[in-house]
Amino acid sequence: MENIQFFISGVANYPFLQNALMAGILVGIVCGIVGCFIILRGMALMGDAISHAVLPGVVIAYMVGISFFIGAVITGVLTALGIGYISQNSKIKDDSAIGILLSGMFAIGVILITAIGSMEVDIWHILFGNVLAVSIGDLWMTFGITIAVIAFVFLFYKQLIVSTFDPTMAKAIGVPTKLIHYMLMFVLSLVTVASLNTVGIILVVAMLITPGSTAYLLTDRLPVMLVLSATFGVISAVTGVFYSYIYDVATGASMVIVATIMFMFAFFFSPKQGLVVRWFRDRSAQHAS
């Protein structure tokens, strides 16, 4: 209780904490929504690849003096194209192609950072976030990305559903499935940039996959899954910022731990699929027979 009061007065008094909280909430929403489609399309690893591939883009953007955005989107989408190109033009399977480009791009980023040796770009902050450094400008950018992503999902909802559920039908009725795929990769790069300060490159995949998976265990309907996933993202973000403020630990990691704990709860106790519930049901079924 005391902790909560301490946190609330902190939020009231410190702009950095307000910014951190807002950024966390936005990241929770946007990752939660995009994550649902990533999960249903079986692209979790792809999400990981794109988020890592953003690193060299961010560093180059910093070196050239342009927005992080542009650099991140360029290397993110190029990596997505590269993965597709390798798996279509050789016997290398998708997951290997992803692994190769993920680590290759990430290595380029690390080399660049160490080469410029600047004190201003702290690799730790890019990799794990630095939520104390969220500026008003960053906040607006994150807000803009969140709105753009929600608009994308809303406008292309039909196309997203049919190309995810039944790609063959989607192609047959003329939905541009390839374009949808690369649009999602583009969105993934944007989301990674939006999450850079809050959770960082390494852990962003957790904010994409974990709240969505929790929601997936709890519902049979995509619209409900989207809302639940965004809600779990926000809960993880707020609780994560809270604990990191109270105990002075890394914010991104705290958020991810909260998300993971929620997932474990759903995994064991969800009414339809929960392990514990299933165990009880099987037992009573045995007794009945």
Next chain:
Amino acid sequence: MNSSVDINHLSVAYHGEWALKDISFQAPKQEIIGIIGPNGAGKSTLMKAIMGMVTVNQGTIRVFDQPINEVRSDIAYVPQRNMIDFDFPILVEDVVIMGRYPHMKWWQRPGKQDREKAIESLRQVGMESYRKRQIGELSGGQQQRVFIARALAQEADLLFLDEPFSGIDLTSEQIIIDLLRQIRDQGKTLFIVHHDLSKVEEYFDRLMLLNQRLVGFGQLQDVFLPQLISEAYEGQVATIKGNNSDDMVVVK
């Protein structure tokens, strides 16, 4: 003129290898047409070519006397069950509503009429009471009927069914074939990719034997013959009932 699908000298290659070579045929309307042939015979490729999903290297395809792009919404597709993720968070009625998508503008949402059409289609396949179920809760045969309802909701005149009887019990198979006959009798044309030779005589009005090239196409009595089948299957397995008694022929 009165054909559903009219194909002239069609050839399709994948990665430099022929999947289909010089296929020509004219399929009539209002029939159930079986496409059979061994694995790798190009059955799916042919189906995808007619649906306008693969690059055609040579030849022309016309559907209802028009280029494919003009008639896309008039062609429905019933997927092979193992191509679908049945854990997908979607209800039966929302699957059927997808059949309405080709009739909507890219930004439009399904309206009341689309929903009514979907329910009506579910009623036609006897699945109306399942409309609020998640798709994975149904049996294989029921799932297949839901996808057929989706094709009905699309109001397409040409239907492609990819292995609709695989992994389905005999009772459901009978329900489905009865349903398909009803649909044919409403004036629609159905192409069915089928992998085994059993029930061929019972199910199809017309048969296509495919093995990269067109081995045979026509009425059952002209095509469902041991020499043509063994030609299509290149001496691989198969047993067929002969005309008189139980003499079986053929290959493996």
